[in-house]
Amino acid sequence: MSKHIVVDPITRIEGHLRIEVVIDDNNTIVDAYSSSTMFRGIETILQGRDPRDCGLLAMRVCGVCTGTHYLRSIETVENAFKINIPKNARLVRNLIQGALTVHDHPVHFYNLAGLDWVDAISALKGDPKKAAQEANKWAEVAGTGTWNTGELVYKKLQERLTKFAKQGRLGILANGYWGNKHYKLTPEQNLIALSHYFDVLDLQRDAAKMMAIFGGKNPHPQSIVVGGVTCVQDIENPARIALFKSLLRNVRKFIKNAYLPDIYMAGTMYADEGLNGTGAGLKNYMVYGSFRLDDTGFYHSKLLFPSGIVLNGDLTRAYDLDQKEITEDVTHSWYRGDKRLHPFEGVTIPDYTGLEKKSDGIAYLKTKGKYSWIKSPIYGDDRVEVGPLARLIVGYARKDKRIVKYVDNFLKRSGLPAKVLFSSLGRTAARAIETEIIADVMFEWSNQLAANAASGDLRTWSEFDFDSASKDAAGYGLEEAPRGALGHWVKIKDGKVENYQMVVPTTWNAAPRDYKGRKGAYESALIGIKVADPSQPLEILRTIHSFDPCLACAVHLIDTNGKELGNYKVNTACTV
């Protein structure tokens, strides 16, 4: 008898992400459906506006990716206007985007996904002395130093958490699947990772400061404009670049001495999952490419993460990317339409067909028909995955020297074969490896920026004639957000936006089935996973979280889940 597991039923506000899986008698997932909401209607907001201002509203669709959307919008318009930006502007944008990445990835690994791999309650039983030795061991495997040395830090953490638990302050400890037998770290290993979980809360502040040095006002960056950047003073001033580098130094130290050793540790303890391909999914990868390394111009420059497509996990072959091959299909999405459309032609007409009638108190998705607010993007005629793993796979298949070096180093030190990459574990490791690459290369960019300014080149903006450029133009901005390929498309007529479309990374990964009934990346990744305890969807979360789902492109209200808050209701007769 097959059984259904539903994670996160669609709520009043249409839910953020709902996963419905079917398991067989052995608790193995045999079918999976992903249904989510996604911000839609950006075109209605942006139509008729000055294209130079679109970034300010585009970044509002998502709080986590603000800077990325802002940058993408600006570069989309630059592409439409055929503007190339000065070297300083390119380097500053690389540094802002780099800071964003070294901020997001460690926070994702520890605070958002870490507890899928780390049993926080088990950590309380770990022996601090042994934990200190264990931490040294993994630092050695990683070829780095140890982040937390000595046993004291572990002892103190245990004392603090125990004290808080006694006070009823449970926080993250309250909800979890602690004790589930698919947790594989020892109590000491859990303790090490948990200590980094808290360290990253402090550490990420430095990364946020890095973003603010060149991006200006956090959380909404404003220093990037069509044609370049406006932060001339920060480039002129060597102290600003020096501050950036000193913050980066600390962040990089954490990445090398904490994040990577933990990845080696998890890689070893969860090697079985990696080796049997748990969570691999489509094995088709798409990368738009990101971080321009020279000033040849958009889509011509050499890239840190080269663009391309890899199909069927074949690391010997990468295909060139052509944005014309991107279409969106709505066969299983709650929109009207029967043709696959390129984003330039994209239309969004809602057609909500509802859920099945409730059985056992749950309304299931109508999986034969429409069941998600996300459209299904297709490249050529393939479903593809995007994100850090895609970036490393495509770079590896393209034999990019830098990427091959870092990936091979990881495989050699962990003693694992390349096939381990095709798994949820591999996706998690890829994110860490790419964080290290970016942290290292950001030093090069900081130095290039300082040297360029010192040589007297202070150009930060390319002049253009707005009236002639914006008469009749179309452009696209394709880059890699931390979570994967992000594209904006714009059509401009007589100085105003005529059409604007976005296809965000999570659209590629979280999409439902397509017109041929083929699964999306999440759906495909869940098939074959064995669930230890059907009442605890730990393994489902582990795989879905490994993609770093971002569904924040929606509403943000505090959902009280019906909890009684009557005591806190304010008598609104009060006046100012």
Next chain:
Amino acid sequence: MPKQIAVMPEVIVIGVGNILLKDEGVGVYAAKYIDENFLFSPSINIIDGGTIGYKLINYFQGYGKVFILDTISADEPGSIYSMPSKALMGMGHYRRTAHEVEVVEMLEICSLTETMAEVNVIGIVPEDIKSVGIGLTDKLKSHFDAFVGTAINELKKAGFKARRKRNKRSLDAIIRSYNLPHVQRPSARRKVSEQLI
């Protein structure tokens, strides 16, 4: 008296929400409205947090006291709630779902750190957070003053003196400024001076 000499904890007011989805933006408008229309003594930091997500950590850890203006799901649209963070604890469902980390989840994560701010959430129940559009429904507009008033009262309770600025900036003017934002255009003059260098 020693009490008066005591250093006030650094305070920040954060307006949270998605301004592209009608009433979802009410927290952002309210923060801006308070910033434009009131003077506080001692002064207070007021920011537009937008859809800030986990970057909230910076404020939860970097300040002594944090006031969050947000939308909340409760009874009928327009109802206002003011609650300490402990009332919201346990509501986070980040361990059970795959969705993004938000205010409540961030409270739970930060509650186990030594340097956690005292957090107060002032929430209003929205009417429409599904339609795409910048602005508020009439229902929320009619409760906007009470929402702002609640926030001001909370700040007064926390020991701040508040007075209105002479020139009033209306809610409509605030919403307009969000609806028609402009990126600063690099000036030609700056360009010339750069070329001279």
